[in-house]
Amino acid sequence: CVHAGDFKAARSALVRWAQKGVHFTSLLNAPLENALVKHLGDRKAVTPNRVTLLVNSFSVPAALLFLSGRFLPAALLSYFIGILDGVDGKLARVRGILTRFGHLEHSLDALYEQALYASFALGLALHGYGLLAAALGMAFLVVDCFVRHVYNQFALTAGKPLKHYAPFDRTFAFVDGRRNVYLVYAIAFSAAGHPLLALLAALAHASLTAIVYFLRAAQHLRESDAKEGIAQLLRLSASPRRRR
Secondary structure (H helix, E strand, O other): OOOOOOHHHHHHHHHHHOOOOOOHHHHHHHHHHHHHHHHHOOOOOOOHHHHHHHHHHHHHHHHHHHHOOOHHHHHHHHHHHHHHHHHHHHHHHHHOOOOOHHHHHHHHHHHHHHHHHHHHHHHHHHHHHHHHHHHHHHHHHHHHHHHHHHHHHHHHHHOOOHHHOOHHHHHHOOOOOOHHHHHHHHHHHHHOOOHHHHHHHHHHHHHHHHHHHHHHHHHHHHHHHHHHHHHHHHHHHHOOOOOO
């Protein structure tokens, strides 16, 4: 409840309303994202599109750090980029300036995320982990792309994101494989001195996500097809017969 005239409370409520992510890492990042949105909310020079460009600009030094074998600093910077990436969308929602053009931000996200994954795998291959790291990296990129495609294709076909479709899907979305959790693996295993295990853990998590997403999407779409077929049959049976 927000009292009339309490602008500070109203702003806080608006920022909380702008929270879209349901993954556990999104909820962990939310306090810092919200603080940044509150701080930047009144600065007209800071626009959502400029934040998006800043995010993608930061991905360049992060990729170079991965390639140079400095895996822990690279992973930490990449995670910070992920937090900053949550700011542009919230800023747009808080300001009420959602645009169709702004949806291209998701394409730029995919670009820098794949670049970071590739640079991590290549950095491992260049710094002592050889073909195994390269093979794991290629496998991870393929699986991650498949996950994205299944998710996007389902949303286009069903008109609703898979993570909001049914109770199980909402629950699984809390722990599914995505950028932030992959970077948590990179931070943890790099700090422990075993960065290759981060790539292996990310591949395992992405593979589980791919299996669950595909099976759930297939189940929902088949059920939708069956319901549509029954509805068409009922319409045909209810229509008056033509007189000869």
